[in-house]
Amino acid sequence: MKKILKKTSKLLSQKNLLKKVKSTAVIFSGKFVGIVCGLALNYIIATQYGTTAIGEYSLFLSFTNISSMLLLLGLNRSTLKNLPELKVKKLSPIPWLKGNLRLLLVSQFLFFIPVYLLILFNEDYFLRDHIEYFPIILIVAIFARTYKEFSLSSSRGFMKIWPYALGQGSMNVFVLCVLAIGLYLDNPIHPNKSIAIALLIDALVYGIYLILVVSHESKATPIDPNSQDKLALPKLKNILSESLPLYYTTLINFFTLQGGIYFLRYFHDLEEVSFYSMATRYAFIVNMIYMTVKGYTSPQLAKHKANGDIPALIDEAKKSTQLVLFVSIPLVLVLIISTPYLLLLHGEEFIKSYVPFLIITVGLVLKVFFGAGDNFLNMTGHNKDVKRINTISFILFVTLNLILNPLYSYNGAAIAFSSTIIVRHALCSLSIRRTYKYKIGYLSL
Incomplete structure (x- = not known):
């Protein structure tokens, strides 16, 4: 504990910390609004x-x-990596973005x-009652x-903090507004x-914003005259060679975060899904x-790697690991104390x-103690290791869920999740x- 406090004190004395904290705080504010909503x-x-509606909502x-991550083919992650690199090399981002969007349409x-057809014949998996x-x-x-996520990642790749921050919570804000209007x-x-x-509103807003950003960046970024021959659309294999390794990582991350819901729905009913979903929310x-610090750091890591500045x-x-830990520990203590009371607000059954x-x-x-190793390896090109x-x-x-989920329901799903992310970050x-x-x-094998 003394070692952590000493490193935290050293972190706070850094001159460039203010910029990092400000950028992180802006992104955090967007995520915080999304969490509250x-x-x-x-x-x-x-x-x-009703209780089962939480399960339906979570599954949907x-x-x-x-599904949007499947469709993106890792393009959202490769955009975070490649746009800063293009800027360092003074290359136009337009061909890269056009090639990405073309591939997105095909997918x-x-x-x-x-x-x-999958949804049509399995509607009862998602719903208790039919929806037209x-x-x-x-x-x-x-x-x-899909389009919202791609636009959001492109915005962050261009080092635009505020739009990225607002996009973290915009969907929940819009959903809340739609529900409130209906009620x-x-x-x-x-x-x-x-x-x-x-999501339709979200996609429209960020789609328009991406067009404006690309237009501005194309005029503001000095382009190397010798790079004009590189303005042709990149080949499909070149785009996929960058995106597919990141794609695999993104899918595994998403499935680990949310896969417990699918196993619970298969082995149990929607109420069990609701209890697990509520646990994950808090x-x-x-x-x-x-995730806030990771969102800020990703393009920075790619930039340092492109410059060869190890x-x-x-x-x-x-510094990012230290910053995450410094903020997370007090937050965890507050959550452990307050969560039982917050769960009871939703209904007595949610204390489960x-x-x-x-x-x-x-x-x-x-996971925080091990550091964001998966993101570090991805942004620095060590895709085979990841x-x-x-x-x-x-x-x-999958193995832990197949064993624990039928026996211990939502507790088994939680054990499977925690065990997996600890092992993954230890290996990273x-x-x-x-x-x-x-x-x-602070931890390492």
Whole structure:
């Protein structure tokens, strides 16, 4: 503990900390608004639509998230890495973005029919009661989410902090507004329909914003005259060679974060899904700090790597880990004390979510101690190492869920989640130590 306090004190004395803290605070504010609105949504859904509605909402939202990640083909992550590199090399970003958008359209075209049929014949998996045009509603939500995520990542790749921050919570704000309007007019809108409407608004806003940013950056960024021959659209294989390694990582991360819901739905009923979902909602408030700093750091790491500045690269990663830990520990203590009372607001039955909340929180805190190793390895081009680690993690996650989920329900899902992320980040820290002879966290193998 003394070692942590000493390093924290050293961190706070750094001259360039103010800029990092300001940028992180801006992104955090967006995520915080999203979290607050998300908790308000949970309260409204639980009290106005019933316990199982939370399970339906969580399944719909989770399926939308994972499907949009499938469609993106890792383009959102490669954009975070490549736009800063293009800027360093004084190359125009327009060909890269056009090539990415073209690939995105192709993936959506190929995706439509198989997923439509999958949803159509398995509607009872998602819903207790039928919703008219449900498959179309879900696919519209997925497509909208895909474009919103790509636009958001592009904005961050251009080092735009405020739009990225606002995008962290915009969907929950729009969903809350749609639900509130429906309730006010005495014409309640199903939560799943409200997600689709909110995502359409979100996609439209950020799609327009991306066009404006690209136009501005194209004029503001000095382009090397010798690079004009590189303005042609990049080849498909070149885009995929950058995005697919990151794609695999993104899918594994998303499935680890949200896969427990699918196992619970398969082995149990929607109420069990609701209890687990509520536990993750509160536990992931801790993860919000980690993801906030990660969102700021990713393009910085890519920039240092492109410049060949290894000391700055390691320093950036270490300071980010310290900053996350410095903020996370007090937040965890507050959450452990307050969460039981907050859960009871949704209904007495939701106190069952407290034990899985504690299990998940332990895993998330230990992850912070190891540092953001997966992000570090991805942003510095060590994709093969990440792929091996994620394969091990995925096998472990599925195995633990198949064993623990039928026996211990939402508690088993929580144990599977925490065990997997601890193992994954421990292996990432080992890989970094072997490659760079440094550790970026407080724990390392």
